[in-house]
Amino acid sequence: MQQPFIGAEAIAKGALTRHTLRTRFTAIHDGVYLAVGTELTPRLRAQAAWLRSRRSGVLAGFSAAALYGARWIDACHPAHIIDDNRRRESGIVVWGDAIDEDEIRMVAGMRVTSPMRTAIDLARKFPPAVSIPMIDALARKTKLTRAQLLAALPRYAGRQGIVRARMAFALVDPGAQSPPETRLRLLFLSAGYPWPQSQCPVPDEFGCVIGNTDGGWRRKKIGYEYEGEHHLTVEQLRYDIWRYEAMREAGWNILRFTSRDGDATILARMAKAWDAAERHSAACDGGAGIRAKTALSSLAAQCRVLGADGDGTRVTVGRKSAQKSPNRHTQGGERRPRS
Template sequence: MDPFLGTEALAAGSLTRYRLKTRFELVHRNVYALNREQLTPVQKARAAWLWSGRRGTLVGLSAAAVLGSRWIDARLPAELNQRSQHKTPGIVLRADTLGPDEIVTARGMPVTSPARTAFDLGRRRGLTLAVIRMDALMRTTGATTSDIATLLTRHKGARGLVQLRRALELVDPASESPQESRTRLLLVKAGLPPERSQIDVFDRDGYHVGRVDMGWETWKVGVEYEGEQHWTNPEQYAHDIDRQAALEAEGWRIIRVSAEILRDRPTTIVSRVWLALRAAGAPVQPPNLNL
C-alpha cells in the first residue's frame, strides 16, 4: 500500500482515527504507511512528495526509482528538490535550478527527466557507483550520452562535471546488473576494456548458443558475472555447464566471475582475462594490476 495523507483519508471516510493510529505508521508529518512495512525507494519518494504538499520535484535516486531504475538501496533517504528551510528525517532536500524540460511526470509525480537524473547521479562522488547508477537508469529509460552531455553545456558551473565527463565515457546501458558494471569497470581500469556487452553467440547453423555478458567477439573471449543463483540452483548450474560447453564448442574462452572473486581477488579476474586474450592471439599489453 502506498503512503497517503492522513487528513485526506479521514476526510474521505476511508479510515477512522483509531484505525489510522493502530494500523499505520507516521512516516512524515501527516504522511502514513502500513505498520512495519519496509518502504521501497518508490514509496519513500511518494511519501516525501506528499510531505512537500505535492509541490516538490523528486530528484536523484528518488527520481531514478520512480522512472523505473533498479538496484536502488531501500535504506537510503528520499531526495526532493524544494527550497525549504523545514527539514525532516528521511528526506534530503536540494535546491537545484531545473529547466522546464528537465522535469517530467512519472507515476503521477514530478520528477527530473532521465537525462537530468543521470546528470545529477553522475556528478556524485565515487566514479564507480556513479557509473553503476547511470548504467541502470539509462538501460531502463533509454536516455543517451548525448542527452546527458547537452546538460553539461547548460550547467557549466555545476559541481562534479569532471567526474561526469569521465562517467559518460564509461557508461554502458547494456549492463544488466551492478556487478556486471563493476566487472566491466575493473577491466577498463586494468587496461583491458571489453569490446562490447551482451554478445549473442550463434553456431554455424544459426542456432542461438547463448549471450555473453561482455567480451571480445574478435577473439572469442568472454567474461560472465554469475550471481548466487548460478552456484546454488541445481537446474541453473546444470544449464550453465551445458551452455559453457556449447560456447567452447564454438571456440569461445569464458572467464567466470563470482562475487567473492570480484570483491577479494580482482587481479585474478584481470590475469585470467589477459591470459585468455593472449592465448586467442590478441595483441594486448600486460595489464595494470594496481587495482
Template sequence: MRYPQTRNSRRLSSAGLSGFDDGGIPATVPGSEALRDGQLTRHGLRTYRRLHRDVYVHRSAELTALSRARAAWLWADGEAVLAGFSAAAVHGTRWIGVGESATLIRRGSRRSVDGIEVRADALLPDEVCRVGEMLVTTPARTAFDLGRWLPVDRAVEVLDSLCHDTGLRPAEISSVAGRHRGERGLASLRDVVSFVDPGAESPPETRTRLVLIRGGLPAPETQIPIEDRRGRVFARADLGWRRWKVLVEYDGEHHWSDERQRTWDIERMERLAELGWVVVRVNAEQLRRRPQVIVARVRDRLRQAGAPV
C-alpha cells in the same frame, strides 16, 4: 506550468504510483487528509506507521526506494520535484537500496528531514516530467544529478541501470551538462559518462567491466549474442570481445543456489567451448579481494587469442 506525462519502458508497481498495494489497501497516505476524506478511520490509521510528518505507510507494505519516493512527494505536499535516487526509482531503475534517502528539489528551500534530502538546485522546464501524479526530473536530468552527486563507481553503476531501463543514451546526459556550465561536479560527471554502458544488467557486471578497463584491457562489449552453428542465438554473454572470442561472465548467487540455472550453466559452457569461445568466470569475492587476478586471467586469454594486450 504543464509538464509532459511520461512512462518508462518497465511497468511501475501500483503501490509506487497510486499509493495502493495489490489488495487495494492504501500503502502510503497523508494521515490528516485520509481522515478528513473518510478514506481511513482513526482505528484504521493504527494499522500504519508514521514515516514522515503526516505521512504514514501501511505496516504490511514493503518499504522500497519507490515507496520512499512517494512518501517524500506526499511529505512535500506536491511542492517539489523528485530527484536523484527517488527519480531513478520512479523511472524504473533497479538496484537502489531502501536505505537510500529520498531526494527532492524545492526552490528556495534546503530544509531536509530524516530520510529526505531537500536540494535547491535550479531546474530548466524541460528537465521535469510528470509520472502519475508526481513531478520528477527527467531520466537525463536524473543521470546528470546522480553523476555529480555520487562517487564515480557508484554513479556508473546507477547510470548503467538508469540507461538500460529507460533507453537513455549517455550523449543525452552530456547534453544536459552542456546547459549547466559552472555547476559543481562536472569534472566527475564527465568521468562517469565516459564509463557508462547501457548494456550492463547488474552492478557486479558494471564493477567487472570497470576492473577490466582500469586494468588496461580494451573496453569489452556487453550483452553479446552467441549463435550456434545454424546462426541461431542461444545465449547472451555478460561481457567480452567477439573478435577474439573471449567472454567474461559474472557468477551471481543464483548460479549456485538454483539447480536449474546451474544445469543450464553447465550445458551452456559446453556449447560455448564447442564453438570456440573461451570463458573467464568471475565471482563477488574475486571482485572484492583479487581484481588484479581477474585482469591477469583475462589478459592471458586475450593474448592467447591473438589480442594485442
C-alpha cells in the same frame, strides 16, 4: 492502505478515525503515514517524500530513477527531492537546486526530474562507483545513450560536480544488466583493457549464437560472467552447464566470477586468459605467415619452370634482343591439344 497518504486528508474524508490512524498506521514523515508493517521500497519512499512536499516538490536522484523503473536501488537509500521545505528529516534528502520546466515529467501523477536531468544529478552528486551503476540502469530503462548524455553536458557547464559528471558519463554503458556487471567493466577498463562489449554474443562454428556473456571481446574469444543468485536455480544451472560447454567447444574462454572474488583475483584470472589469447593469436598469425611464404615459394618455382611471364611462354634470349617463342602446347595465347 498500502500506499503512503496524508493523515489529515484521510480523516477529513472520513476514511479513517484519529484512533485508527494512531493505532494502525505509522508516520514516516511529518503528516505522512503508512500502514504498520509495510516494507518500505524506493518507490514508496519516493511517494512519501512527494506527499511531504504537499505535492509541490520534484522527485530527483534515486527516487526519480525508481519511478522510471530502474532496478537495483537499495531500499535503505533515502528519498531525493527538489523542494523549498529543506527541514532535515530522517529518510529524505532535500536539494535546493534550480530546475527548469522542460526538465520535469509527470510519472504516476507525481512531478519527477526528466531522465536526462536525473542522470545529470546522479553523476554530479555521487562518486562514480555509486552513480555509474545507477545511470547504467536508468539509461537502459529509458533508452538513453552515452552519446546523448555527453551531448547534454554543455547545458550544465559551471554547475558543481559537472567535471565528475563528465567523467562518469564517459564510462556509462546501458548494456549492463546489473551493478556487478558494471563494476566488472569498470575494473577491466581501469586495468587498461579495451572496452568490453556488453551482452557479448558467442557464435558457434555455423555463426548461430549460442548465447550472450555479460561482457567480452569477440576478437580474443574471451567472455566473462557474474554469477548472481539467479544462477543457482536448477533450471538455470542446467542451462549454464550446456551453454558454457558449447562456448568452450566454440573456442571461447569464459571467466565466471562471484561476490567472493576480489579485484586482485579477477584481474589475475583475466590477465592469464588474455595472455593465452595473445599467444594463440600469435601462433595463428605465425602459421598463416608460414603458409603464405610456402605458397609464394611454390609460385616462384612455377614461374621459373614456365618462364619469366608465368603464362606458359618461354623466353628465348638471342644475341641482340629477347623474343618470345610460343610453347609447343600453346598458340595465340590459348592451349591446344597435342598432335
